[in-house]
Amino acid sequence: MHDTPQFSTRQRILGAAEELFAERGFAGASLRQVTSAAKVNLAAVNYHFGSKDNLIEEVFRRRLDELSRRRLERLAEIADEATLESVLDAFITPALELSLDRKGGSVFMRVLARAFAEHNTHLRKFLSENYGYVLKDFAAAFANLLPQLDKEELYWRLDIAVGALTYAMADFGVIQRRPGETERTHREQMARHLIHFTAAGLRA
Amino acid sequence: MHDTPQFSTRQRILGAAEELFAERGFAGASLRQVTSAAKVNLAAVNYHFGSKDNLIEEVFRRRLDELSRRRLERLAEIADEATLESVLDAFITPALELSLDRKGGSVFMRVLARAFAEHNTHLRKFLSENYGYVLKDFAAAFANLLPQLDKEELYWRLDIAVGALTYAMADFGVIQRRPGETERTHREQMARHLIHFTAAGLRA
DNA sequence: GTCTATATTTGGATAGAC
DNA sequence: GTCTATCCAAATATAGAC
Numbered sequence: 001m002h003d004t005p006q007f008s009t010r011q012r013i014l015g016a017a018e019e020l021f022a023e024r025g026f027a028g029a030s031l032r033q034v035t036s037a038a039k040v041n042l043a044a045v046n047y048h049f050g051s052k053d054n055l056i057e058e059v060f061r062r063r064l065d066e067l068s069r070r071r072l073e074r075l076a077e078i079a080d081e082a083t084l085e086s087v088l089d090a091f092i093t094p095a096l097e098l099s100l101d102r103k104g105g106s107v108f109m110r111v112l113a114r115a116f117a118e119h120n121t122h123l124r125k126f127l128s129e130n131y132g133y134v135l136k137d138f139a140a141a142f143a144n145l146l147p148q149l150d151k152e153e154l155y156w157r158l159d160i161a162v163g164a165l166t167y168a169m170a171d172f173g174v175i176q177r178r179p180g181e182t183e184r185t186h187r188e189q190m191a192r193h194l195i196h197f198t199a200a201g202l203r204a
Numbered sequence: 205m206h207d208t209p210q211f212s213t214r215q216r217i218l219g220a221a222e223e224l225f226a227e228r229g230f231a232g233a234s235l236r237q238v239t240s241a242a243k244v245n246l247a248a249v250n251y252h253f254g255s256k257d258n259l260i261e262e263v264f265r266r267r268l269d270e271l272s273r274r275r276l277e278r279l280a281e282i283a284d285e286a287t288l289e290s291v292l293d294a295f296i297t298p299a300l301e302l303s304l305d306r307k308g309g310s311v312f313m314r315v316l317a318r319a320f321a322e323h324n325t326h327l328r329k330f331l332s333e334n335y336g337y338v339l340k341d342f343a344a345a346f347a348n349l350l351p352q353l354d355k356e357e358l359y360w361r362l363d364i365a366v367g368a369l370t371y372a373m374a375d376f377g378v379i380q381r382r383p384g385e386t387e388r389t390h391r392e393q394m395a396r397h398l399i400h401f402t403a404a405g406l407r408a
Numbered sequence: 409g410t411c412t413a414t415a416t417t418t419g420g421a422t423a424g425a426c
Numbered sequence: 427g428t429c430t431a432t433c434c435a436a437a438t439a440t441a442g443a444c
Contacts, residue, residue, distance in 0.1 A: 009427075009428080022323075023323065024231065024324075025229055025230075025231055025232070025322065026232075027228065027229055027231040027232035028229070028230075028231035028232075030418075030419060030420085031419080031420065031421090032418080032419075032420090040428085041427095041428060041429055041430085042420095042421095042429095043421085043422080043423095043428075043429070043430085044427080044428070044429095045420090045421090046420080046421060046422075047427070047428080048427090051420080051421080052419095052420065052421095110323070113321055114321055117317055117318055117321035117371075117374070118229065119226075119227065119314070119378070120228075153397075156393070156394070156397040157397065157401060159372070159375075160368055160372050160397065160398060160401045160402075161401075163367070163368055163371030163372050164364055164367055164368035164371065164405075166371065167320075167367030167368065167370065167371050168363070168364050168367050170321070171363075174323070189360070190360070193357075193360040193361065193364065194364060196408050197361060197364045197365075197405035197406075197408055198364075198405065199408070200404045200405045200407075200408030201368075201401040201402065201404050201405040201408075202401075203404075204400050204401055204403070204404030204405075213409075213410080234436075234437060234438085235437080235438065235439090236436080236437075236438090244410085245409095245410060245411055245412085246411095246438095246439095247410075247411070247412085247439085247440080248409080248410070248411090249438095249439095250438085250439060250440070251409070251410080252409090255438080255439080256438070256439095
């Protein structure tokens with residue numbers, strides 16, 4: 001009888017890659033570091049993913065498919081009673097839940113923030129082509145709620161808001177809670193403050 | 205008679221490194237790419253800076269010494285008539301001016317944003333040890349202007365504000381202006397919107 | 409201060425046995 | 427699907443001539 005690993009080789013690679021990409025960046029984390037952390041053989045990456053670039057895309061796909069679905073689901077649910085706060089909540093809460101529920105989910109928000117900070121053409125194209133519709137739908141929802149703003153003014157504020165959200169949510173994966181506070185409480189507070197702050201900025 | 209380069213080898217290396225670090229990250233940009241772009245010999249980096257890590261630190265030092273000085277100068281100037289808007293202006297305008305005046309200054313704001321996105325221990329320590337006092341002084345100014353907020357509430361909002369500012373100012377170095385608009389006008393508008401948005405979020 | 413040449417390490421990727 | 431062994435390109439860094 002031999003060990004039955006809890007996660008498949010493929011899943012272990014994705015998990016280790018996620019963690020190392022968050023910590024050292026896509027260029028900074030080598031495949032050797034990834035396979036070593038995942039406790040799999042170096043050759044396994046190329047067998048399962050073909051190349052490092054494909055591995056990077058898979059790291060995103062694994063989380064973003066579901067995250068996008070849940071964000072749009074929630075946006076649809078609150079359509080009748082949409083406020084700036086409820087729309088922001090529809091965007092933020094699924095990310096918060098991901099960061100709390102899933103092993104590695106919290107780390108992923110940092111990977112996502114890196115992808116935005118990197119102006120890597122290839123990566124941005126991949127994300128925009130596959131998940132750009134989510135941001136578009138949310139932008140439309142905000143436009144409806146802020147009819148007093150002209151198109152240009154709205155553009156500016158959403159740009160700033162997206163930056164603030166991306167940056168703040170990256171910290172879902174950083175431990176900086178005060179003693180006595182649980183991870184969950186800390187992040188829920190963060191989400192609450194983030195909604196409050198951003199809504200005020202948008203309707204300023 | 206041979207060419208007299210307008211900038212010294214050292215300066216050319218710093219300029220090329222700044223640009224490539226902004227575009228590809230610290231790990232993503234190799235010294236070969238840097239020296240090639242700077243049109244200097246590969247060995248020149250080690251001669252002038254000793255190592256890649258030292259080069260990275262010098263890229264920051266070259267801009268941050270003056271930027272920090274100007275930010276604090278401006279903060280002192282408006283001390284008597286401090287408002288959220290004027291304090292935010294004291295933080296943002298020197299960065300805006302850097303991005304407009306200096307060759308490569310606009311690119312540097314992207315490098316700075318990368319440094320924040322990277323949770324690189326060594327780099328964060330260097331920045332915090334050498335320039336942390338600037339953020340501390342600004343935090344104190346904000347605390348004075350927001351006496352109704354308890355310490356924790358203030359902490360949250362400043363955290364979110366710093367993220368929004370960092371992220372948005374990185375785009376000082378990205379060309380996305382509309383046709384007919386000058387670079388300067390575009391960035392001045394960005395700064396104006398950023399102050400408006402962030403002030404509203406802080407006093408929400 | 410700047411060059412050529414090179415030492416040394418590390419990177420991504422693959423071939424072929426099992 | 428997973429391993430060992432290896433190829434080859436690219437990385438940082440240095441030695442030594444000029």
